[in-house]
Amino acid sequence: MQTLRGPAGLQSVSQEASSLGVRCRMIAARSVVLCLGMHNSRKESRFSTEEQYMTAVASPIDRSAAAADALCAVGAEFHGRGWSLGTSSNYSVVTSRAPFQLLITASGLDKSGLTRSDFVMLDEQGQQIDAFDDGTNKPSAEAMLHIAAARRPGIGAVLHTHSAWATTLSDLYAAEGALLIEGYEMLKGLRGITTHEHSERLEIIENTQDIGTLAQTLTRRFEANDPALKYGFLLQKHGLYAWGRDLAEARRHIEIFEFLFEVIGRTLLLKGSKPR
Numbered sequence: 001m002q003t004l005r006g007p008a009g010l011q012s013v014s015q016e017a018s019s020l021g022v023r024c025r026m027i028a029a030r031s032v033v034l035c036l037g038m039h040n041s042r043k044e045s046r047f048s049t050e051e052q053y054m055t056a057v058a059s060p061i062d063r064s065a066a067a068a069d070a071l072c073a074v075g076a077e078f079h080g081r082g083w084s085l086g087t088s089s090n091y092s093v094v095t096s097r098a099p100f101q102l103l104i105t106a107s108g109l110d111k112s113g114l115t116r117s118d119f120v121m122l123d124e125q126g127q128q129i130d131a132f133d134d135g136t137n138k139p140s141a142e143a144m145l146h147i148a149a150a151r152r153p154g155i156g157a158v159l160h161t162h163s164a165w166a167t168t169l170s171d172l173y174a175a176e177g178a179l180l181i182e183g184y185e186m187l188k189g190l191r192g193i194t195t196h197e198h199s200e201r202l203e204i205i206e207n208t209q210d211i212g213t214l215a216q217t218l219t220r221r222f223e224a225n226d227p228a229l230k231y232g233f234l235l236q237k238h239g240l241y242a243w244g245r246d247l248a249e250a251r252r253h254i255e256i257f258e259f260l261f262e263v264i265g266r267t268l269l270l271k272g273s274k275p276r
C-alpha cells in the first residue's frame with residue numbers, strides 16, 4: 001500500500017478522493033451528513049454496504065483517505081454532542097478484509113479537530129502495518145477491542161464514546177450486569193428491530209486496564225456467536241462500544257444508544273418529582 005507522506009502525497013490523495021465524490025475533510029458536524037450521505041447514495045445503486053462500495057470502487061489509498069475523512073467528521077460531531085470529550089474515544093473502519101486492515105484513531109488526540117494524519121493502520125494482530133501518518137502516531141490502547149469486533153464478518157466499523165449518560169448508567173446498573181432498554185420507539189434505529197415492543201439487554205463489562213485479556217475474552221465470545229454482542233456493550237464507569245456493518249450504521253447505533261441512555265437517565269431523575 002502506498003504511504004501517505006507530506007503535502008504532495010496528501011494533495012494527490014485529495015485529488016483522487018475528490019474524483020470519487022468524497023469531500024469530507026471539513027470537520028463540522030454537517031459534514032457527517034454530507035459524507036455518509038454521499039456514501040449511502042453511491043452504495044444504494046450498486047452496493048449493499050459501504051464496505052462493498054469502498055472495496056469495489058476505490059483503490060487502497062482512496063479507501064484509507066475516504067475512511068479517515070469520514071472518521072474526522074464523526075469525531076467533530078461526537079465531540080460537539082458531548083460524547084467524545086477531552087482525548088477520550090476512538091473510532092475505526094475496516095478498509096480491507098483480505099488482508100485485514102483497520103484504520104483507527106491514534107492515541108491521545110482531541111477528537112474535535114482530527115485530520116488525515118491522526119490515524120494508524122493495523123493488521124488483525126494489532127501491529128502497525130503502514131505509516132499512514134508520519135510514523136509518530138501510536139494506536140490507542142483499546143485498539144485490540146476494535147480488532148476483536150471488526151474481525152467478525154458483518155462488522156465494518158467500531159465506534160467508542162465516553163458520554164456522561166453512558167458513564168453514569170454503566171455504573172448504576174453494573175450489579176445487574178446489563179442495562180435493559182425496552183418499549184422505546186427509538187429502539188427501531190438498531191438494525192433488525194422493527195417494533196417498540198422489544199427488550200434490548202446491553203451488557204455491562206467491568207472496566208479494566210488489561211485490554212489484552214478483555215480483547216481475548218471478547219474474541220472467544222464473538223467466535224461462539226454470543227448474541228449479547230449484537231450491537232455493542234458498555235464498560236463500567238467508562239463508556240459505550242457500538243458497531244455496524246459500515247460506518248453509517250455504527251454511527252447510527254451510537255446515536256440511538258446515546259439517545260436512549262439520556263432518556264433513561266432523565267426519566268430516573270424526574271420520577272421523584274412527578275406530581276401525584
Ligand SMILES: [Zn+2]
Nearest residue numbers: 089142160239
Ligand atoms: Zn475508552
